[in-house]
Amino acid sequence: MNLQSMEQWTNLYEAAAAFKRAACWEHLSNGHIFGVQNPLNGEIGYCCVMGGGGDLYGLAVYLGTEGLETLMSMFEGDSNQDPMFTQHCLMLSFDNRTELLPAEYKQIKELGLKFRGANAWPTFRLYEPGFLPWPIENQEHVLFLTLALQQAVEVAEAYKHNPDALLEGANNTFLTRVSTGEQLNLTWSDEWIEPMPIEVVMANTADPIDELRVAKVKKSLKKIVAIWEIDCFYMPMPIDEGERPYYPMMILIVDHESGQILHFGLAEKSEVPKKMAERLFEILDKMQVIPKGIWVCNENVANYLRQLLHAFEIEAHMILELPALEEAKEGIMDHFLNG
Known part of the structure; x- marks a missing residue:
């Protein structure tokens, strides 16, 4: 000093x-x-x-x-x-x-x-x-x-x-x-x-999609399935990396009807747009199905996935509550916090 x-x-x-x-x-x-x-x-x-x-x-x-x-x-x-x-x-x-x-x-x-x-x-x-x-x-x-x-x-x-x-x-x-x-x-x-107006900044989107990969996955799709619920949220378990410990975000994708967890994984905040789109892409490819729509409660999530949803002609719907995802989230939180 x-x-x-x-x-x-x-x-x-x-x-x-x-x-x-x-x-x-x-x-x-x-x-x-x-x-x-x-x-x-x-x-x-x-x-x-x-x-x-x-x-x-x-x-x-x-x-x-x-x-x-x-x-x-x-x-x-x-x-x-x-x-x-x-x-x-x-x-x-x-x-x-x-x-x-x-x-x-x-x-x-x-x-x-x-x-x-x-x-x-x-x-x-x-x-x-x-x-x-x-x-x-x-x-x-x-x-x-x-x-x-x-x-x-x-x-x-x-x-x-x-x-x-x-x-x-x-x-x-x-x-x-x-x-x-x-x-x-x-x-x-x-x-x-009076407080200054907040400057509206468009949320980050994922990297440009691979058109050839999209075409390949589209050919392999076999059926249309139910709604999928998608969200991301902070996990109360700081990771001590770099200059300051940070809270990771959980990316969660859940089938609306069955409550089945299709994907969950952690990501640093800046990586969420890219990883969320990539995980959704991988699910489409692996399961060879496509949802008739996705539900989100956060506009940023829809922006993260905008390019991918457009490529596969999937509609995103803003919903106040995601019931299946919330139930899955409670289970994940209990697992991580209480072992």
């Missing part, structure tokens, strides 16, 4: 200590969401103060509009995925000594800091979709979380007598702390800002 880095980390720990002394959770609940605009890139982090329930104390800063939508879906209970796999935020939490990773404890010692007791040790983690929560390493994250903690104290103090005023933004706006001036001499003020 160089001197500049040590100073930035010291500032972050000091901001965490000030946040704890202010006991912001005594004034704001986790539903009193407010924004802090990052002066480095203009992105808004949406802040959620934790601790009102007496369980977990700290601050989560959800990054951008996508982070905010994940947070709101958790509140509304309409998310079909575990937030552990989908939330994108920077988080300060006050934990026990035993919950620190070795690198975090080493850093505290290097900075000459001391903490004692339960729920007294600050941890700073990055939650990113598909990855295990990990200690913050990016200096921009260090700087932004420091600012967010400082502004959280300001907001809690300003609204402690009327916190519900934070819920009164018109036209889906959120109270947002914005700054002017240089990084070392920022002046902050309040604005009510």
Whole structure:
């Protein structure tokens, strides 16, 4: 750690200590969401103060509009995925000594800091979709979380007598702390800002299909069978490979009528489009049958398979629930988690 880095980390720990002394959770609940605009890139982090329930104390800063939508879906209970796999935020939490990773404890010692007791040790983690929560390493994250903690104290103090005023933004706006001036001499003020629209990005598709292979498989097909249900989902069993442990995704294909599992297998998130199309192709080739349609509950899955479905003239139908697949999923989860 160089001197500049040590100073930035010291500032972050000091901001965490000030946040704890202010006991912001005594004034704001986790539903009193407010924004802090990052002066480095203009992105808004949406802040959620934790601790009102007496369980977990700290601050989560959800990054951008996508982070905010994940947070709101958790509140509304309409998310079909575990937030552990989908939330994108920077988080300060006050934990026990035993919950620190070795690198975090080493850093505290290097900075000459001391903490004692339960729920007294600050941890700073990055939650990113598909990855295990990990200690913050990016200096921009260090700087932004420091600012967010400082502004959280300001907001809690300003609204402690009327916190519900934070819920009164018109036209889906959120109270947002914005700054002017240089990084070392920022002046902050309040604005009510509507979240930026999310840029729609087409989900990845598989590699271009082999037309000759398609023609060969088509000739071998013998009959049309029932609907197949297809989905992919995160498995709660992190794989420790590369720089950060990640959660693999399970690709699952199930016969709707019989409940027979036609395929299940794990893949890293970026490999899912290619592997899902390849597995479906292999099933068509091996079984020499073709489904009269497929059911999916995730539009991304239909996009992954779009080229292959078009080549075999298979219709995809968006369905809210996949009954046969859900039953198979429960069995797989039980097997992996409980042995």
